[in-house]
Amino acid sequence: MKELRHLINITDLSIEEISHLVEIAEDIIDNPENYQEACAHKKLATLFFEPSTRTRLSFTAAMMELGGNVLGFDQAASSSTAKGESVSDTIVMASCYADIIAMRHPKEGAPFVGAKAATVPIINAGDGGHFHPTQTLTDILTIHKKFGRMENLTIGLCGDLKFGRTVHSLIEAMLRYEGVKFVMISPEELDLPGYIKESMDEAGIEWKEVRSLEEAIPELDVLYMTRVQKERFFNEEDYIRLKDSFILKRNMLRPAKEDMIVMHPLPRVNEISVDVDDDPRAAYFFQALMGKYIRMALILFMLGMK
Numbered sequence: 001m002k003e004l005r006h007l008i009n010i011t012d013l014s015i016e017e018i019s020h021l022v023e024i025a026e027d028i029i030d031n032p033e034n035y036q037e038a039c040a041h042k043k044l045a046t047l048f049f050e051p052s053t054r055t056r057l058s059f060t061a062a063m064m065e066l067g068g069n070v071l072g073f074d075q076a077a078s079s080s081t082a083k084g085e086s087v088s089d090t091i092v093m094a095s096c097y098a099d100i101i102a103m104r105h106p107k108e109g110a111p112f113v114g115a116k117a118a119t120v121p122i123i124n125a126g127d128g129g130h131f132h133p134t135q136t137l138t139d140i141l142t143i144h145k146k147f148g149r150m151e152n153l154t155i156g157l158c159g160d161l162k163f164g165r166t167v168h169s170l171i172e173a174m175l176r177y178e179g180v181k182f183v184m185i186s187p188e189e190l191d192l193p194g195y196i197k198e199s200m201d202e203a204g205i206e207w208k209e210v211r212s213l214e215e216a217i218p219e220l221d222v223l224y225m226t227r228v229q230k231e232r233f234f235n236e237e238d239y240i241r242l243k244d245s246f247i248l249k250r251n252m253l254r255p256a257k258e259d260m261i262v263m264h265p266l267p268r269v270n271e272i273s274v275d276v277d278d279d280p281r282a283a284y285f286f287q288a289l290m291g292k293y294i295r296m297a298l299i300l301f302m303l304g305m306k
């Protein structure tokens with residue numbers, strides 16, 4: 001029997017496997033008709049204990065476009081969690097009803113606990129302020145489509161680097177590519193967690209912290225904006241003080257490279273002004289679309305079909 005694979009952290013995939021997923025996704029984009037029945041009679045369970053728009057909808061759309069079915073819930077209150085059921089028990093149940101599970105949970109490590117109980121592949125669709133590997137795959141496909149490579153890029157990460165799980169997973173993935181440099185742009189209080197800094201130092205990559213977005217922009221190939229993660233703050237005062245620390249406005253893109261791209265996992269609150277949307281460098285809606293294709297590739301891969 002084939003070994004049961006889960007995707008909890010982006011480092012569960014080698015960079016060769018990530019390239020393989022990008023290739024499948026690009027083939028799906030070019031030849032969608034070849035995949036329409038690929039997952040016929042297969043079921044994906046989306047277990048979302050925390051709010052989501054893009055991640056859950058793109059997983060759902062991905063499975064539908066593969067000809068499969070989707071079941072699940074979109075809030076803990078509408079599942080037996082509200083009655084006190086444990087994550088493990090919920091996962092054992094879902095394993096009885098589905099061939100693959102995507103789960104999002106507010107507690108760091110919950111998908112890891114779920115994976116221990118699962119008899120089908122578990123995909124972490126975001127765990128607290130920890131990791132979000134499928135957003136990273138989305139980001140990687142976006143970067144690959146825009147630049148045709150992953151190497152030798154200078155990536156600016158701006159906003160809530162402390163609680164922003166998309167940033168943590170993206171760093172863990174990108175530090176494995178040759179010549180990647182990071183510029184961290186955040187208020188001091190929303191600085192990266194120590195364990196991510198250690199990963200970068202162990203990998204021996206170049207990175208720095210700055211406090212001004214304007215200063216950082218000219219050297220960047222990718223500017224990755226993030227939302228200040230309101231739901232992870234312990235008090236509202238701190239959130240209100242920090243929420244508008246960095247706002248990207250169209251005129252700030254004037255000194256940027258012509259082929260720089262602006263990314264954002266979305267949802268945005270205030271951090272990218274809407275006048276940036278029609279600048280050719282704005283890539284965040286394209287990025288959301290890429291999320292569907294890479295999740296199609298991932299489902300096929302995790303089911304052992306590709």
Ligand code: NCD
Pocket residue numbers: 054055126132135165166226227265266267
């Ligand atoms: C992100 C998340 O849930 O971490 N959203 C997403 O999945 N596209 C980012 C965020 O909520 O700020």
